[in-house]
Amino acid sequence: MSARTAKAGGAGRTRRIVVNPLARIEGEAELHLTIRGGHVADAQLKVVEPPRLFEAILRGRSFIEVPDITARICGICPVAYQMSAVQALERLCGIEVDPQVRRLRRLLYCGEWIESHALHVYMLHAPDFLGYEDALRLAADFPAEVRRGLRLKQIGNDVVRIVGGREIHPINVRVGGFYRVPTVAELQRLVEPLAWARDAALETVRWVANFAFPDFEQDLPLVALVHPDEYPMSDGRIGSTQGLDIPVSEFDTHFTEEHVEHSTALHAVGPRREPYVVGPLARYTLNFARLPEVARTAARAAGLGPECRNPFKSILVRAVEIVAACDDGLRLIAEYEPPAAPAVAAPPTAGTGYGCTEAPRGICHHRYRVDARGTILDARIVPPTSQNQKGIERDLRRFAATILDRPQAELVWKCEQVVRNYDPCISCSTHFLKVHVHREHRRR
Amino acid sequence: MSRVVVVVVGNRLRGDDAAGPLVADALRAAPGRVRVIEAGTDPLRLLDAWEGDEAVFVVDAVCSGATPGTIHTFAADDAGLLPEPLGGSTHGFGLATVVELGRTLGRLPRQLTIIGIEGTRFDMGAPAHPDVQRAAIAVAARIQASVHAPASPSLGRVVPVSGDGRS
Numbered sequence: 181m182s183a184r185t186a187k188a189g190g191a192g193r194t195r196r197i198v199v200n201p202l203a204r205i206e207g208e209a210e211l212h213l214t215i216r217g218g219h220v221a222d223a224q225l226k227v228v229e230p231p232r233l234f235e236a237i238l239r240g241r242s243f244i245e246v247p248d249i250t251a252r253i254c255g256i257c258p259v260a261y262q263m264s265a266v267q268a269l270e271r272l273c274g275i276e277v278d279p280q281v282r283r284l285r286r287l288l289y290c291g292e293w294i295e296s297h298a299l300h301v302y303m304l305h306a307p308d309f310l311g312y313e314d315a316l317r318l319a320a321d322f323p324a325e326v327r328r329g330l331r332l333k334q335i336g337n338d339v340v341r342i343v344g345g346r347e348i349h350p351i352n353v354r355v356g357g358f359y360r361v362p363t364v365a366e367l368q369r370l371v372e373p374l375a376w377a378r379d380a381a382l383e384t385v386r387w388v389a390n391f392a393f394p395d396f397e398q399d400l401p402l403v404a405l406v407h408p409d410e411y412p413m414s415d416g417r418i419g420s421t422q423g424l425d426i427p428v429s430e431f432d433t434h435f436t437e438e439h440v441e442h443s444t445a446l447h448a449v450g451p452r453r454e455p456y457v458v459g460p461l462a463r464y465t466l467n468f469a470r471l472p473e474v475a476r477t478a479a480r481a482a483g484l485g486p487e488c489r490n491p492f493k494s495i496l497v498r499a500v501e502i503v504a505a506c507d508d509g510l511r512l513i514a515e516y517e518p519p520a521a522p523a524v525a526a527p528p529t530a531g532t533g534y535g536c537t538e539a540p541r542g543i544c545h546h547r548y549r550v551d552a553r554g555t556i557l558d559a560r561i562v563p564p565t566s567q568n569q570k571g572i573e574r575d576l577r578r579f580a581a582t583i584l585d586r587p588q589a590e591l592v593w594k595c596e597q598v599v600r601n602y603d604p605c606i607s608c609s610t611h612f613l614k615v616h617v618h619r620e621h622r623r624r
Numbered sequence: 625m626s627r628v629v630v631v632v633v634g635n636r637l638r639g640d641d642a643a644g645p646l647v648a649d650a651l652r653a654a655p656g657r658v659r660v661i662e663a664g665t666d667p668l669r670l671l672d673a674w675e676g677d678e679a680v681f682v683v684d685a686v687c688s689g690a691t692p693g694t695i696h697t698f699a700a701d702d703a704g705l706l707p708e709p710l711g712g713s714t715h716g717f718g719l720a721t722v723v724e725l726g727r728t729l730g731r732l733p734r735q736l737t738i739i740g741i742e743g744t745r746f747d748m749g750a751p752a753h754p755d756v757q758r759a760a761i762a763v764a765a766r767i768q769a770s771v772h773a774p775a776s777p778s779l780g781r782v783v784p785v786s787g788d789g790r791s
Contacts, residue, residue, distance in 0.1 A: 255666065301667075303717070316721055319728045328728050334672050348664060 191498060203353065207338035209604070210238075212442075213580060214597060220584070223576035225569050225599065227445040239558040243269050247323050247353045249547075250561065254605060255348045256299065259340065260539030261561070263414045264351040264546040267428075267445040269355045272550060273526045280519040281357045282414075283605055284343055287367075287371050287512040288350070289413045289537070290505040292340025294377065297498040297505075298336060300386060302329025304597040305495050309391035325387060328380050332502065333379045338564050339509060342366055348434055357523030367513045374513070378506035384499040389482035391496075394594075395581055397489045400455055401569050402462035405538050411470045411504055412463060414537045423488075428536035431545045447475060448523040448567040455570030458542025459602060460497040471509075475504040479616025491575055491601040497539075498603075528554025539564050541605050565604045628771050629733075631661045631673045633719060638739040639690065639750035640743025643685040643760055646752060647741075650764030657771050658787075667722040671731050680733040681767055686717050686740030693755030693762060694741060700727070700736035739763055 209228040234253055238246060246269060250261035263285060270277065277285075301323065303315040312318040319326040337347040342362055343351025352358050403424070405416030418426050418434075426434060435456075437446035450456045468476065468486040479500045488497055530552040537546045542564030549558040575598050583594055630651060632644030648660045663669040667684075674680040686696055700723055717725075726732045741759045743752070752760075771781065 211749075255664075314726050315717075316728065319725055323729050326725075327731075328731075330668070330671060333668075348666065348670075 187246070193338050198563050203486040204291065209443075210312045211576070211595060211599060213576065215580075215584060218584065220577050223397050223573045223580065224442045225572050225576075225604075227443040227569070229486050235561055237549075238556045238614070239624070241556050243272075243548065243554045243556055244355050244526070246548065246556065246559075247355065248351065248367070251349045251351075251353075253561070255565070256296050256605060257292060257346065257539045257541065257544075258349050259289050259353075260289075260537060260544045261546075262350065263289060263376050263537040264535040264544045264561075266353060266355050266535070266541075267414065267537060267547045268533035268535030268548050269550070270533075271524065271535065272381065272531050272548070273355070274526055275356060275380045275526055277524060278519040278521070281361070281519060283512050283516055283620060284358065284361060285414055287509055288340060288343040288517075289344065290354070290509040290512070292335045293336070293379075293413070293505040294502055295333045295340065295510075296337030296603075297502045298329050298332035298384075300540075301328060301495055301498050301580065302332075302389065303503070304603070305600050306388070306391075308593070308600060309388075309588055328383065332377055332380050332384070335373045336505075338373060339370055342370060354523055356526035357519070357521070359522060359524045360620050361518050364516060365520065367516055369514055371510065372611045374506050378474070378503060378510065381499065381502040381506050382474070383488070384502060385478045385482050385496065388473050388496050388499045388523070393490060393492045393583075394579070395490075395576075396492060396582070398457065398461070398491055398571070398575065399578075400457050400574065402489075403450075403456045403567075404462035404466045405456050405536065405543060406466050407470065409470065411475075411501075415465060416536075416538075418536060418543065421462075427534075428545065431534065431536060431562075432547065432560075435545075435562075435567075437566065445560075445566045447569050448562060449570065455574055456567065457491075457571040458564045460540075460542075461491065462542060463538060464488055464500070467566040471500070471504050472507040475500050478503050491598070493527075494601050494603075498593055519558050528552060528611065529619050539605075540567055541603055544565060565602070568602050572604065575601070627659065627768075628657060628679045629659045629661065629674055630683065630764040630767055631663050633667055633672055633682065633730040634791050635664070637749060639747050640741075640752050640756045641685045641746050642752040643741035643743055643756050644683045647683045647739075647767075649710035650761050651767065654764070654768060655766055656749045658767065666765060667786070668717050670719075670731050671726050671729070673686045674726075674733045675735070678733060679735045679737075681737050681739060682719065682723075683739045683741065683763060685746075687746075688740075689744060690742045691718075691755070692744045692753040693759035694742040695759055696742065698738040698740070700732055700738065717723045758763070 212224045214222040236565045238249060245381060247262040249256035253261050258455060301466050307314055307318045310318060315326065321552055340350055342349045345352035352378050402421045405412035406419035407416035412591060418424065418428055434451050435448050437448050440447050462488050465487040479553060482496055484496060496545045532547060532549045544564055545562040547560040548556055552558055567624060580595055583591055626708045632648045636645045645662060647757055648662050651660050663673060670682065686704045692706045702738035741756055741763065743756055745753060
């Protein structure tokens with residue numbers, strides 16, 4: 181991390197601090213904070229990478245190619261894109277997948293949550309709380325913990341590889357099911373690692389619970405899938421802490437995306453153009469009762485209640501979700517019997533299909549318009565990080581205001597931490613983050 | 625004889641970044657006692673890829689200003705292999721950082737050789753430079769030769785490569 185300070189003339193003195201790069205996020209963006217007259221005047225998360233135009237790539241392609249193309253959006257959370265895509269297209273085709281296929285898909289998703297959360301908790305975010313610049317320096321003092329985090333991540337990757345065909349950008353998901361389903365024996369080989377992982381995840385919760393969390397609460401609506409029987413991953417209705425309860429097909433009527441000048445990623449807002457937040461805190465707060473017992477117990481022991489509004493504690497909630505994903509994975513493997521066929525036929529159907537699932541960072545909404553031959557006419561993909569951009573900016577503005585008296589280095593560090601609370605996956609549209617703090621001192 | 629693992633890092637679709645995968649292709653075309661692992665663009669995967677293996681070669685594209693196709697060879701403890709500051713993304717876990725992480729965690733293989741192939745163009749969709757393609761074949765041949773030379777005292781240093789190691 182390097183910092184530069186610049187001064188400008190004029191009626192007041194402007195101090196500009198540039199931190200480049202801000203590390204440990206997935207993607208490239210800049211953070212600009214302007215402090216004027218002792219107040220935070222503005223906070224902007226600038227996504228600077230050009231759009232990747234996946235929605236345009238999809239136009240004209242066959243609907244059966246969508247899970248493989250959209251998986252390429254992200255190397256960390258490809259399963260989320262596959263799951264939202266197949267849900268949208270299968271609903272459009274009017275098909276129900278075999279219950280065992282559904283089970284396998286949830287297991288695949290558990291693998292993604294484990295690898296994504298373990299990477300973020302240990303390698304990207306824990307250094308913030310323990311005062312290290314990066315995971316390498318953290319590893320020198322906490323080797324056992326970093327080893328545990330890496331093994332957890334690897335076990336998540338192994339689940340994705342065995343169910344999805346390969347670790348990154350899996351290739352086994354198709355509209356209607358899978359290309360090939362694993363044997364019982366193949367899944368049984370995951371039992372021992374997942375049992376280890378569940379214990380390691382419980383250790384993770386205990387470890388993270390001892391971190392110091394700033395006393396800060398969010399005042400934004402939390403939005404997540406809600407499912408009557410399970411902690412949501414690949415199914416559910418869209419709910420919020422404001423009482424929203426809609427099917428995923430109505431996402432567009434409640435949430436809109438708008439272009440802002442400082443970002444190449446669209447910003448999503450709620451019905452009254454208000455920011456809202458998706459991700460672990462939203463899932464947890466709206467679905468605490470559906471967490472597996474072992475995860476709920478761990479959460480309570482870690483001092484969490486049934487709701488969590490402190491974004492700095494998202495790392496703790498992620499740790500609880502790793503417990504849930506490992507426990508769920510073990511249950512799914514125990515219940516698994518290979519389906520009669522890996523997939524059901526998916527006849528091309530004209531119309532519009534909607535899908536929404538819980539990526540590790542929050543809801544990932546897809547909409548596809550398809551013609552009778554199965555050609556994609558129009559695609560719209562709303563990733564979680566784009567929905568969180570306004571919430572991140574709001575957290576920055578509010579939290580920075582409480583620490584303006586701190587030394588510059590600490591202020592910058594904490595602001596970076598605010599961004600990393602969201603584990604922003606800017607690589608879903610971009611790469612890299614720089615922080616700019618502009619201090620404008622007015623003289624009377 | 626110790627098992628030999630070759631881990632290649634790089635993106636086939638980014639010009640000279642394909643250097644590592646091209647070495648993998650060449651090794652697979654002439655199968656021997658070499659296990660080839662493509663780690664893609666996530667060097668963190670190396671830590672598990674080489675666990676338990678005794679002699680490991682890691683091949684990646686490098687960018688040092690040398691002529692395209694120049695082959696650089698480092699042992700894991702070379703001072704020249706300094707961990708770069710962690711960049712802004714998971715992609716920022718660069719090769720040198722991961723080697724350092726492996727050392728910190730006691731997860732380095734007994735023998736680790738890092739081979740860098742100099743590249744100049746890393747544009748999306750660009751083909752690899754012809755000199756990079758030739759260097760990849762040369763690197764594969766050298767690895768194969770080292771495997772089939774059981775008397776070799778040091779697998780990691782069987783191919784003395786100087787600053788300009790083009791074949």
